[in-house]
Amino acid sequence: MTRRILAPLFAAICALALWEVLVGALDVKAFILPPPSDIGASLLDGWAALLSAAWHTLKLTWTALSVAIVLSLVLSLVFSASKLVELTFYPYAVVLQVTPIIAIAPLIMIWVGLDNIDLALIIIATLVAFFPLLTTLIQGLRSIDRSLKDLFKLYGANRWQTFIRLQLPATLPAFLSGLKISAGLALIGAVVAEFVAGSGTGQGLAWTMLEASNRLKTDRMFAALIVLSGMGVAQYYLLAWLEDKLTGHWVGR
């Protein structure tokens, strides 16, 4: 455990030290590549603003993720209840998934309108996040043990009992692993949406980076990037921890 933390930490410290030394020795301009010490200072100086921007992006991410969860749950249940509905609509879900979000984001901005910019951002992030959840949920529902389904049938369980006591818990592992992927994608979707909206948002981390880029404040861009990556990593490990807490004992962990 200690090795798992110390080894990458040591590698990071070495890389940062090398970066600091090389940037100084080669006299690289700070607007091209600032030394880690400048980035650290920028992180400390702009901490409050960065935190507020991060909170805005996080709220957007989690709202989109929540909508994606509800949407994928409803759709996966409808799809599993009717093969015809699945055959009819699943290809359109695939089309949404494979179309680069950056290409449809401006359309969504136009349709929703700049007056409702937050709504547009949520829609974009939701579109990115929802597909992995949908596929893992469909897969989870399909792979429920046939004997268990027979058992519920044999013991006279009604549809509601089967849903609450078998389908819902049985899909939990698939749901949680889909959630880890979708949460990361929701964050990416939120950042992409903020980039597309540009100055229309004026709040999130992507906007912070855009604004810093316009002013050639590269250290601030890096600082925002660090916060963004930190958020993604923290979110992933939080969900992995939740997965372990909720389903760890299923596999004897």
Place this chain on the structure above:
Amino acid sequence: MTALEPAVSLHGVGLSFGANAAVRDISLDISPGEIVTLVGPSGCGKSSILRLISGLQTHSAGTIKIAEGQTLSFVFQDAALLPWASVARNVMLPLSLDGGEDLALVNECLAQVGLADRRDAHPAELSGGMRMRVSIARALVRRPTLLLMDEPFAALDELRRFDLAQQVRQIAKTTGLTVIFVTHSVFEACFLSDRVIVLSASPGTIVESISLDDDEVRSADFRESQAFADACNTVSLALRAAAGEDL
């Protein structure tokens, strides 16, 4: 012949999927309290017969009659436990689906299969044999009169299989339970049953019915007896003939 009405009666039962017949013309009466084992080549429709009796599958020909007032339980090839629920909650499942809970009965059934002290464990913490015993306890909690078992010990080692077969026979004989058991193992069939039904290769039909002494006690000694060896030999020969092997 017993004067009692059969617990299960199949007459000319067939099951087809389109043009393909899985089983055909199965006629069989099973008395209350009898332990009957179905053996036959792979894919001959043994499991399908259990599914037909349980109502999980609908037959395409003939009639199936289950005597009135029978309570049916099913033990599958895999233990089919809810991985998120404790052993006790798993055993409780048939009762709770019916809107009731009876912890004393759950404990009693767990004690019957020797797992009273593992009631709070989760399935992942148990061995394959223990999981199967939980599955049997879950079947017993309904206080069934008819127990259908579809190759329940297939994944277990030989010793564990005999242990569990002995337990099942003991429980059935002390409670008057009718058992219909499907297995690939001739030894298991002869050790466990009062009667062994041999099915032909697909589409399965009954080719032989071999009755064994219905003495209640079948201990480890029985496995070394001449009677057991003779029974195994008879069933084995019938099975090989059913599979179409040249003898």
